[in-house]
Amino acid sequence: MCCGDAHVSNFGVYAAPHRSIVFDLNDFDEAAVAPAEWDVKRLITSAIIGGRHAGYPGKAIRRCVEKALVGYQTSLQAMLEEMSVLDRYYLRLEPEHYTGKVSKASQALIQKTISRARMRTSARVFKQITEIGPEGTPRLRESPPVLQHVDEEIEAPLVESIEEYLAAVPADIALLLSHFRVTDVALRVVGVGSVGTRCYLVIMVGPNDTPMIMQIKEATRSVLEEYGGWCQPDTLTAAVEAKGQGVRVIDGQRILQAMSDVFLGTTRKDGRDYYVRQFHDMKGTVDTEGMSASTFGEYVTACAVLLARAHSQSANASILRGYVGSNDTVHDAVAEWSYEYADKSLDDFNQLRAAAAAGDIDVADDPAR
Secondary structure, eight states: OBOSOOOGGGEEEEEOTTSOEEEEEOOOTTOBSOOHHHHHHHHHHHHHHHHHHHTOOHHHHHHHHHHHHHHHHHHHHHHHHHSOHHHHHHOOOOGGGSGGGSOHHHHHHHHHHHHHHHHOOHHHHHHHHEEEOTTSSEEEOOBTTTEEEOOHHHHHHHHHHHHHHHHHSOHHHHHHHTTOEEEEEEEEOOOGGGTTSOEEEEEEEOGGGOEEEEEEEEOOOOHHHHTTOOOOOHHHHHHHHHHOHHHHHHHHHHHHSSSOOTTOEEEEETTEEEEEEESOSSOEEOOOTTOOHHHHHHHHHHHHHHHHHHHTTSTTHHHHHHHHOSSSHHHHHHHHHHHHHHHHHHHHHHHHHHHHHTTSSOOOOOTTO
């Protein structure tokens, strides 16, 4: 099972069900079964691009790449040779436990990231994006084009789809959510990688005005299948046919993440597949802007170790362990490929920017300006 989009910005922190802060992969829209090296190449290429963007010397970027690949390789070896399958399953990285084992710069980064994440609770976000409507109930505060209400003919089926979601979650989650009522729904524009797909925020209020914000996000075919051409196992294909692409996303998340959102679920509406999750539950990304080259290298290595932990959950991980090995063969091949991929990405970007400047392609006005 692969993440499908394991670049450095798709790792971050979030609150586990027992409320500790965990660092792990946090984007699974493209999760599917595919060659694990695709994830590794994606990660290493993003480290090269990120290092170049930051202006790090070439030698520093090369050291970062080498350390990350060694970190992935040795971690995969240790997890599969020295840990039981249960130990691997329970393994998670709680950054607060590692502050004394990293550099001072990384310690400061960990504390800053965790502090920001702990402030991003549902209650805090609720206050920031809602207002009291004419009926005296909380409503999302419109911020076009990023956040805006939908017509009644769209909202009504969405509320019905929430009922479908509730019918499929575990009994304890269904009981918990039965205390809440939906007060508003709005369309939210999503990030760059998901532009063109639909995403909705659902405002829910429980006893004593306890706030809850849920996100309903469209799930389409994974790029690993659609463009990578990798056929999915019959069991996954059957599950997708029965319940939609949302099943692929949440199953991939539960397999690859050490601990996942207890509110994960799926629903379908008007021929589109969706997955459901809690919105902004102490979720935070690591800000790489302004990092020193050495701190960035530590961060990328941590991502590589977590990617190894994610891959170690697959049933055939021992085959992956044998494929990766302990020598430099796969290590060198991935590094060489990733440098070429980074060069190609930069060339594509420069061609696109030149075409835009020359008027060869249409460029929309920035609606935020």
